[in-house]
Amino acid sequence: MLPRRPALQAVRSLATEVGAANNTLHAPTPPLSTTKSAVTRSKPLLEAAVIVNRSPTITRSPSRFEKTFFQYQSRIARALHNPFPYEFYFKQGSPLEAQFNIEERSRERQAFGRLTRTMWDTTEANLEAAKLAKEEVGKRATRFTEADKRKDLRSLDRRGERNLYLVTKSEDSSWSFPRAAIRKGEFLHQTAERALYPHCGVNVDTWLVGRKPIGLYKPAEPTEGHERLVFFYKMHILAGQVEPNGSSAVDFAWLTKEEIKGYVEREYWRGVKDMLSDS
Amino acid sequence: MSAATPKITTAVKAASRGSLRPIRRAPEMRKLLKRDERGLPIPHIKHLVLRDTHHSRLQDFYYNTLQDDLMYMTYVHESSPRPPPRATRLAYDPEDPYTKNRHNPPVGGSQIGKKLPPPSTAHNVVQLERIQIHTMVKEAINSKSNLLGAIAAFRAISGENHQAGGVHTSEGVQIVRAVKTVGGWSRAGGPLGVKVDLKGPKMYDFLTTLVEFVLPRLREFNGVQLPGSSSNMQTPAGVSGVVSFGLPPEAMGLFPQIEVNLDSYPKSYGMHVHLITNAEGQGAQNRARALLSGFGVPFLRK
Numbered sequence: 185m186l187p188r189r190p191a192l193q194a195v196r197s198l199a200t201e202v203g204a205a206n207n208t209l210h211a212p213t214p215p216l217s218t219t220k221s222a223v224t225r226s227k228p229l230l231e232a233a234v235i236v237n238r239s240p241t242i243t244r245s246p247s248r249f250e251k252t253f254f255q256y257q258s259r260i261a262r263a264l265h266n267p268f269p270y271e272f273y274f275k276q277g278s279p280l281e282a283q284f285n286i287e288e289r290s291r292e293r294q295a296f297g298r299l300t301r302t303m304w305d306t307t308e309a310n311l312e313a314a315k316l317a318k319e320e321v322g323k324r325a326t327r328f329t330e331a332d333k334r335k336d337l338r339s340l341d342r343r344g345e346r347n348l349y350l351v352t353k354s355e356d357s358s359w360s361f362p363r364a365a366i367r368k369g370e371f372l373h374q375t376a377e378r379a380l381y382p383h384c385g386v387n388v389d390t391w392l393v394g395r396k397p398i399g400l401y402k403p404a405e406p407t408e409g410h411e412r413l414v415f416f417y418k419m420h421i422l423a424g425q426v427e428p429n430g431s432s433a434v435d436f437a438w439l440t441k442e443e444i445k446g447y448v449e450r451e452y453w454r455g456v457k458d459m460l461s462d463s
Numbered sequence: 464m465s466a467a468t469p470k471i472t473t474a475v476k477a478a479s480r481g482s483l484r485p486i487r488r489a490p491e492m493r494k495l496l497k498r499d500e501r502g503l504p505i506p507h508i509k510h511l512v513l514r515d516t517h518h519s520r521l522q523d524f525y526y527n528t529l530q531d532d533l534m535y536m537t538y539v540h541e542s543s544p545r546p547p548p549r550a551t552r553l554a555y556d557p558e559d560p561y562t563k564n565r566h567n568p569p570v571g572g573s574q575i576g577k578k579l580p581p582p583s584t585a586h587n588v589v590q591l592e593r594i595q596i597h598t599m600v601k602e603a604i605n606s607k608s609n610l611l612g613a614i615a616a617f618r619a620i621s622g623e624n625h626q627a628g629g630v631h632t633s634e635g636v637q638i639v640r641a642v643k644t645v646g647g648w649s650r651a652g653g654p655l656g657v658k659v660d661l662k663g664p665k666m667y668d669f670l671t672t673l674v675e676f677v678l679p680r681l682r683e684f685n686g687v688q689l690p691g692s693s694s695n696m697q698t699p700a701g702v703s704g705v706v707s708f709g710l711p712p713e714a715m716g717l718f719p720q721i722e723v724n725l726d727s728y729p730k731s732y733g734m735h736v737h738l739i740t741n742a743e744g745q746g747a748q749n750r751a752r753a754l755l756s757g758f759g760v761p762f763l764r765k
Contacts (some may be wrong), residue, residue: 297491
């Protein structure tokens with residue numbers, strides 16, 4: 185009556201496979217290395233590099249199309265919204281109400297060129313109080329910072345809308361992401377963390393994103409007969425600033441994706457460009 | 464810096480140059496909109512849908528920073544394609560006339576907690592889908608007018624309204640009704656509480672307010688409690704990417720929308736918050752927590 189279980193066969197075969205796999209353990213294993221030199225020749229050199237990222241600190245500016253679109257939508261929203269319940273939110277004659285009123289009038293004029301509905305009036309005393317309240321709020325910070333004006337490539341305050349990445353200059357005046365060769369008994373993510381501190385100082389607070397590499401770069405030319413593999417890790421800078429030690433790292437810069445292209449070699453750029461965010 | 468000067472590609476400059484039309488001052492309104500009997504303006508066209516009026520800061524943060532990080536952190540490498548799912552046989556013979564239309568559960572136990580997550584790709588990175596907040600008002604059992612305070616508070620907190628902006632899927636603040644009668648506690652179909660579903664920019668606005676204004680000022684709140692590290696995660700809750708927690712009544716007064724006139728509300732209401740993500744399968748709960756932790760929701764291990 186019951187249908188035969190088709191999966192049973194599969195389970196059995198799997199079990200026998202595992203058994204077979206276990207059996208191979210008892211079989212004589214091939215010797216790990218025949219001659220030492222043969223192994224070292226085929227062994228690639230492993231390195232870990234770290235892409236230190238300063239994420240955007242301000243929202244991106246809308247494009248012209250977005251700006252126009254948002255303006256249009258704001259006008260629709262303003263024209264059709266439900267009436268605002270002033271008496272529910274403000275005590276009548278309070279400075280807060282006066283301030284809100286003034287702002288609301290200017291917003292209305294900005295949207296339609298004139299006042300389209302009767303709005304609450306404010307007395308002189310309220311206006312004074314509102315001005316004082318507005319002064320307390322203070323000035324807005326600018327989107328174009330001092331570092332942008334000075335074109336200071338070492339500053340972390342530059343290009344607030346964009347992702348910035350740390351590149352360092354080595355003794356042979358070539359620019360690249362900080363990197364280190366793997367040591368015996370070390371995990372790859374530990375090498376990645378080590379790649380930053382000896383060259384760029386300890387006065388920097390960072391966070392490594394996960395323990396998996398985000399990309400691999402294989403230089404076309406082998407170094408001293410060895411193939412070289414560079415694993416990239418992503419890291420965020422949380423506080424502090426890089427201080428190059430002067431020997432292995434001579435200089436550093438915080439650059440956006442397209443700025444990096446002008447600094448590094450073409451082959452290196454092709455290997456790393458897809459690991460960097462476009463924004 | 465005396466070294467090489469940066470070369471900014473012309474592609475970036477060109478992108479900002481071209482535009483559809485120059486931005487100029489908005490045209491002046493010649494004729495005002497007609498008003499209905501309640502004094503509300505009547506638009507010229509029938510099916511008007513209001514879209515976004517600004518960028519959402521937290522949403523930008525997700526797409527610029529968080530999504531990449533979460534993709535790297537939650538990536539699971541699978542070297543070969545997955546085996547086909549196990550065939551679960553039925554308990555009874557479906558052809559037997561005696562058992563033909565009976566409930567026929569598959570043999571092998573519940574598979575809910577054992578569901579595998581989808582293979583990691585760049586397209587299914589964990590993402591916030593919606594936030595639901597709800598509260599039960601006990602006094603509503605006696606008189607449903609007691610719900611009014613909670614409705615007003617939820618409207619202020621969420622900014623949602625029924626079909627607001629012509630969006631027909633926006634349900635606004637909904638009234639929750641009792642499913643069945645429980646002696647002295649609820650009556651089937653009777654209103655018991657209110658809830659709101661938040662999506663899109665308003666969802667991110669709510670989360671920003673919660674994380675930046677409410678939670679830091681909430682007394683004796685160190686974070687959302689996590690279960691013990693040895694607790695079983697192969698439960699329906701463990702494999703669904705929903706993180707839930709409760710807020711005490713004191714938290715309501717900390718929302719800036721309510722704080723300005725807290726006295727106008729009859730009382731403070733506590734609420735349940737469900738943060739619903741697209742994570743599914745084993746480890747979904749952990750992936751959802753990683754996402755929310757990135758948004759700044761604090762978590763605390765017991």
